[in-house]
Each structure stands twice: as structure tokens, then as C-alpha cells.
Amino acid sequence: MVVHGDNLAVLKNLPDESFQLIYIDPPFNTGKVQRRQSIKTVRTEGGSRVGYKGHTYETIKGDVYGYNDSFEDYWEFLEPRLIQAWRLLKPSGTLYLHLDYREVHYAKVVLDALFGRECFLNELIWAYDYGAKSKKKWPAKHDNILVYVKDPENYYFNSEAVDREPYMAPGLVTEEKALAGKLPTDVWWHTIVSPSGKEKTGYATQKPLGILRRILQASSAEGDWVLDFFGGSGTTGYAAAQLDRKFLLIDQNPEAVKVMRKRLRGIDGLDVDFKKSRAKAPTTPRVEGAAKAS
Numbered sequence: 001m002v003v004h005g006d007n008l009a010v011l012k013n014l015p016d017e018s019f020q021l022i023y024i025d026p027p028f029n030t031g032k033v034q035r036r037q038s039i040k041t042v043r044t045e046g047g048s049r050v051g052y053k054g055h056t057y058e059t060i061k062g063d064v065y066g067y068n069d070s071f072e073d074y075w076e077f078l079e080p081r082l083i084q085a086w087r088l089l090k091p092s093g094t095l096y097l098h099l100d101y102r103e104v105h106y107a108k109v110v111l112d113a114l115f116g117r118e119c120f121l122n123e124l125i126w127a128y129d130y131g132a133k134s135k136k137k138w139p140a141k142h143d144n145i146l147v148y149v150k151d152p153e154n155y156y157f158n159s160e161a162v163d164r165e166p167y168m169a170p171g172l173v174t175e176e177k178a179l180a181g182k183l184p185t186d187v188w189w190h191t192i193v194s195p196s197g198k199e200k201t202g203y204a205t206q207k208p209l210g211i212l213r214r215i216l217q218a219s220s221a222e223g224d225w226v227l228d229f230f231g232g233s234g235t236t237g238y239a240a241a242q243l244d245r246k247f248l249l250i251d252q253n254p255e256a257v258k259v260m261r262k263r264l265r266g267i268d269g270l271d272v273d274f275k276k277s278r279a280k281a282p283t284t285p286r287v288e289g290a291a292k293a294s
């Protein structure tokens, strides 16, 4: 299913523990694309919860906000959505939060407080090598994906199901091992979506299918429900359909829904329900111009 609307409004109406896997790739906090609104209004919208999960959540959040002013806007937007993500995850479920190097450190601190530090599973580095390179610093050519599980004692992770990759030095392992390939580590070298390739939808922030396939293979099984509430071009839904998972994608941008419609309807035998959400968007700051943001 694809829902056109503000994700927070939609998420609030979904039942607890409905999804095995949640992947989100929110617009990045570039500082260029946000509209500031009164923090007072925001706080009454149920964004923060004192003592949530028994952690000193408010304090940690306050410290992080105090450190970086632009961060406050961004997290006033993202935080209530992350709280919903936690609620919507099955007990064996996993959250993948895709960010960049400018946000990830704050996100780690906030998610440690929200989920619990013991629920942090990995920080994945997606490394690529494309585009202009700065000569004034090390060119930044990676994204960060934080992985949190709801229950560190009982979460689903199937490394056997993950597509293996070639060894960097196949001569150092047996022929049998070299043929089988190796299990990917937490650093994933993967090309960006090629500007002229078949995978390209034209949606500016489209992420590679290979990245999503790997995530879904490891942290969900056939038939499971997968949620992506910053759906964009529908990469998560496309990977889910290919791997026989069920999916719910949400996006507020009509252009995204148009792209998803075209992309998902191209999959043989896939029956996708497109809905428009009537739920009113809450008055949290909204990140606009997402296509430019990441």
C-alpha cells in the first residue's frame, strides 16, 4: 500500500507492533529547507515524552538541542515520528535510520535514549565514489545508517539470506570460499543510482535498490510487513515486492506518489493499493523541498 499524506498523521492511526522492519530516509538537516515554527506549539503536539521508556530522555534531548540550534527544528520534526516507529515495530523488529555524517552523531544520542543504548545494533556506512571532490578536505562520500532493534535479546537477523559479495583478496581464501563470496560487513561499498541506468526514476533522492535489498534480506522474512514513511521514489516498496514482503509506503509529496505509482505498477503480478490520507497534518515543523535536501 502507498499512502499520500503527512506521515505522522498516518502513523498515529496504525496499530501497535505492526511491522517487522522500518526503514526511513528522512530529508537531511541541511538548514536550507526548513520552516521554523513556534517550539511551544510543537511541544503540545505530543512530540516529547518525559521519562519515556524510563530513560533520562528529556535531559539527553535537551543537551543535544542546546548544543546545536538548527538541530532542534529538525528533531522536533523527526522525534515524534521516531517515537511512532518504536511503537509500530514488532518485538522482534528493527529500525534502519538513514542519515548523513552531519546528523548521525546527534541521532545516535537521541536514539540511545529513545530505544535504549543496549538496542543499538550497528552503524552501517554506505560508501560510494561519485561526483565532485573537495580539495580542501577529505571528500565526504558516505551515508550513515543507524540500526536499532526493539529487543536486543530477541530480534530477527538472517545473515544467511543476505546476497554475498566478492572477497577483496580472493587469493587469500579457499576457492570454495571465494566462489561463495563473503558476508558484507558494516561498510557497504555500493554505487549510487546511476544517472543514466535502468534503475533511475528521476526522483532526486532515490536510494539504490541494492542497499534496500540487503536490509530487507537481513531483517525481515517473506510475508513480513515493511514500513517506509519517507517513501520517496518507492525503493523500499520495490525491494519488498521483489523479496515477497508486504509494504506500506507514505509520502506527502504528490511527485513522489506519481513516481511510486509508475515504478510499482511496472512489477508483474503486484497489486498496490494507493490511498490519500484524510488525516490532518499535525502542526510540527515540516521539512520542505525534500528532493533538494539529501
Ligand SMILES: C[S@@+](CC[C@H](N)C(=O)[O-])C[C@H]1O[C@@H](n2cnc3c(N)ncnc32)[C@H](O)[C@@H]1O
Pocket (backbone or CB within 6 Å): 005, 006, 007, 008, 025, 026, 027, 028, 203, 205, 206, 207, 208, 229, 230, 231, 232, 233, 234, 235, 236, 250, 251, 252, 253, 256, 286, 287, 290, 291, 294
Ligand atoms: C530523502 S527522500 C526519500 C527517498 C527514498 N528513500 C528513495 O529511495 O526514493 C525523503 C522523502 O520524505 C518525504 N517527506 C518529507 N516530510 C514528510 C512528511 N512529513 N510526511 C511524509 N513524507 C515526507 C519527501 O517528500 C521525500 O520524498
